[in-house]
Amino acid sequence: MISAVSLWAWRIAPRNPVLPSLVAVALLAASGTGFVALAPNRLVSGRPIPLLQAAPPSVGAALAICGVLLFAAGFAAPRRALHYAAAVVAGTALLTVLAGAGHAAAMEAAAASGLARVSLGAGFWVLFGCAALALVDALQRAEANAAVRLCAIALAAASFVVMARSGVFEALSLAREYRIRRDTLGGDLVRHVELVAAAIGPAVLVGVPLALAALRRPRFETPLFAVLNLLQTVPSIALFGLLIVPLSALAIAVPALGALGVGGVGPAPAIIALVVYALLPVARSTLAGIAGVSPAAVDAARGIGMTRRQVFWFVQVPLASPVLLAGLRVVTVQTIGLAVVAALIGAGGLGTLVFQGLGQYAADLVLLGALPAIGLALAADFLLRLLAAAVQRRYAP
Numbered sequence: 001m002i003s004a005v006s007l008w009a010w011r012i013a014p015r016n017p018v019l020p021s022l023v024a025v026a027l028l029a030a031s032g033t034g035f036v037a038l039a040p041n042r043l044v045s046g047r048p049i050p051l052l053q054a055a056p057p058s059v060g061a062a063l064a065i066c067g068v069l070l071f072a073a074g075f076a077a078p079r080r081a082l083h084y085a086a087a088v089v090a091g092t093a094l095l096t097v098l099a100g101a102g103h104a105a106a107m108e109a110a111a112a113s114g115l116a117r118v119s120l121g122a123g124f125w126v127l128f129g130c131a132a133l134a135l136v137d138a139l140q141r142a143e144a145n146a147a148v149r150l151c152a153i154a155l156a157a158a159s160f161v162v163m164a165r166s167g168v169f170e171a172l173s174l175a176r177e178y179r180i181r182r183d184t185l186g187g188d189l190v191r192h193v194e195l196v197a198a199a200i201g202p203a204v205l206v207g208v209p210l211a212l213a214a215l216r217r218p219r220f221e222t223p224l225f226a227v228l229n230l231l232q233t234v235p236s237i238a239l240f241g242l243l244i245v246p247l248s249a250l251a252i253a254v255p256a257l258g259a260l261g262v263g264g265v266g267p268a269p270a271i272i273a274l275v276v277y278a279l280l281p282v283a284r285s286t287l288a289g290i291a292g293v294s295p296a297a298v299d300a301a302r303g304i305g306m307t308r309r310q311v312f313w314f315v316q317v318p319l320a321s322p323v324l325l326a327g328l329r330v331v332t333v334q335t336i337g338l339a340v341v342a343a344l345i346g347a348g349g350l351g352t353l354v355f356q357g358l359g360q361y362a363a364d365l366v367l368l369g370a371l372p373a374i375g376l377a378l379a380a381d382f383l384l385r386l387l388a389a390a391v392q393r394r395y396a397p
């Protein structure tokens with residue numbers, strides 16, 4: 001009896017439990033949370049409106065069909081064609097959620113006053129996240145190569161642009177905030193990228209030599225990483241504040257530095273703080289990568305007459321490059337996030353919009369700054385993963 005029950009349970013168990021779980025979470029979100037929120041003005045919290053009440057019936061029907069298909073795919077025998085089909089369905093659900101939010105906002109805004117604002121609700125974000133995770137899971141299980149993944153991203157981005165240009169999102173409060181700040185958003189985005197690049201470069205130039213010194217002199221490793229770990233524990237806002245007084249004094253004492261932009265506020269203290277936070281992951285990944293190179297490969301290189309420098313550049317660095325790129329990926333994503341906080345000391349960037357929104361109690365203005373920062377982090381993570389995978393294939397034994 002127990003064996004029969006166990007066999008029956010095994011047969012009905014999902015082959016891919018991720019998809020049924022995501023569908024269940026999406027169903028709960030669609031029925032129990034607001035898909036959009038309607039507020040009388042920009043500063044007041046909105047009233048949540050469920051998906052079936054806010055969006056057109058066609059949106060709910062399309063999402064239901066996608067959910068049933070994804071749920072069924074979780075119980076089907078795993079095949080590559082099935083995973084690609086699940087990816088298509090998940091992508092369709094993703095775009096349907098976006099289009100549904102735009103149409104729901106248009107319907108609610110048409111029946112409200114001119115000052116009313118329609119914001120994206122918790123239900124939207126849960127549905128969007130579940131569809132995106134289902135898409136990523138399907139592509140991973142299908143072992144899609146870089147070209148396929150790039151095509152999927154390009155298709156999703158192109159579809160979003162087409163919907164945006166056709167006016168699907170015009171009634172959303174987030175779109176209104178974008179129209180107001182369209183002229184300055186590009187500059188904030190460029191400044192954010194500049195802060196990240198200006199921090200990562202010096203962090204690599206300082207962190208790599210420190211790691212190599214610790215590798216050659218093991219006694220130096222413990223105090224080095226003790227200091228770097230201690231610096232990592234200092235809150236970012238506190239570190240920004242601690243740099244104000246010494247840099248202000250330095251700018252006064254050396255007017256040439258002040259003329260270059262060095263001061264207690266602005267990009268200078270932000271870049272210094274970001275470099276400090278980036279040193280630990282850079283040094284740690286460098287030490288782990290170089291130390292992880294096979295001693296046999298190093299001995300073979302020395303045996304054919306390579307100098308110490310040649311062994312380092314032509315053997316150790318190429319073989320350690322996957323680990324080094326993984327560390328660079330962590331540093332880049334971390335720095336993109338920390339650069340948002342740098343707006344508190346006048347460094348600019350996307351954090352300016354975030355803190356303006358917090359000061360005005362305008363959630364959509366916060367999103368206008370946060371979403372591009374998240375997009376930058378995801379793009380950097382994706383590109384560096386692709387680069388690391390390509391390097392690993394190049395130097396795989």
